[in-house]
Amino acid sequence: MKRKNPVAQHGRKFNRAAVFRDRKQEAKRGLRKHKKAPLGGAFFLPAAWRSAYLSAAR
Numbered sequence: 001m002k003r004k005n006p007v008a009q010h011g012r013k014f015n016r017a018a019v020f021r022d023r024k025q026e027a028k029r030g031l032r033k034h035k036k037a038p039l040g041g042a043f044f045l046p047a048a049w050r051s052a053y054l055s056a057a058r
Contacts, residue, residue: 027033 023033
């Protein structure tokens, strides 16, 4: 019988147990928790503004 509920249909693929990661210990070891902003700090600017911002920052 075909399932009509897509959540139930794909649940067996995605709802699985995962190995616990101790993020505090990883941070002490120097592993990255957050991405760093790119050079110039133009991380969240729209593409049209980014080039003007970067050229003004130089």
